[in-house]
Amino acid sequence: MSTGICWARWLAAACAVVVLALGGALVMLSIALSKAPAVPGPSSADAGFARDMAVHHQQAVELSLIVRDRTDNEDVRRLAYDIVNTQANQRGMLLGRLAAWGLPKSPQDAPMAWMGHHDMHHQQHEGALMPGMATSSQIEALRRAKGTAAEVLYLKLLTEHHRAGVRMARSGSILAKDPLVKELAASMRTGQQAEVELIERLLERRGS
Template identity: 80%
Template sequence: MSTNICWARWLAAACAIVVLALGSALVIVSITLSRVSAVPGTGSADAGFARDMAVHHQQAVELSLIVRDRTDDDDVRRLAYDIVNTQANQRGMLLGRLAVWGLPKSSQHPPMAWMGRHDMHQRPHQGNLMPGMATSSQIEALRKAEGPAAEVLYLQLLTEHHRAGVEMARSGSTLATDPLVKDLAASMLRGQQAEIALMAKLLEQRGS
């Protein structure tokens, strides 16, 4: 009788272990499937925002590095320094997100197509791939300018650059589904709006 009781207890314990193991396996499978399904597609707003803003940021960094060597003005150099550090870091986060998702850094989709706004589309012109981006001629003009002339041109180019960036960031914060991308887009929106206001003051001080 005692043997039967021990056997029954052992069997119950074994069944409990099997049930727990199956439950754990189901949880793991569920989490894995949810993660897989959460990966944005290559044509998603998340991927489009990451790609386009990475390109947009790259030019803002380039413009800022150029003006840094074309002026001695502390305010403009400080702004340029902040933009280089902030946008280079954000660009790295966006490209890193694409890498985590296993998506390419470039796409055959037109720039900003993910926003669903046809008025934001444009044909590339002299390296100007998206609204707000400076042309190669404008960048060359900045390279040749010095002092106040370089400051004004930089602030004008970057203001237009930021205005388009704000539109993209606003759409990214609304349309993206990845929490990190949504938070990053919202942060960009706030930061670039503040910098637009600052650049307006700097331009006014320079009579432009």
């Protein structure tokens, strides 16, 4: 057998191996892509929850920063410090998820539209965009209050804020598809419910 014929057969065999390898790689890539979680749409529950809870969290952080400078009570200041750290971190995770999806961070739809038929009816007024959120007048009153008066007002505002947050987080844990968002929503629900119980005890100590 001539050298030319042997070389041609070797080349043909090598090409066949390459083609098979490329075909196998494409099949594996196709399988991997089919199993990869789809990027949520801009009006999905995942995106809506991420945007709305980021806004909700931002106000809780704001209230906590205000009361930190209005009282010397260690229990209230410790609670405020925990909320600032926890909710600022969670807010960063939600906004980071939106960035990873390439979706706008600012709300595109009406607040809580992602929940569909929900029981959180709310009439927006004075900057209170969602249930549980304090109005601009209430925030200003907190800025003016001092000592026990500031503590009681903060704790009352935070109670309503957290209760609404728990309901929203519950819906997020059910409706969201992204595993990280579902897990984060479930964690928020548990954490904020525990804080509501703590807040109620702090209010009882103050006769409120």
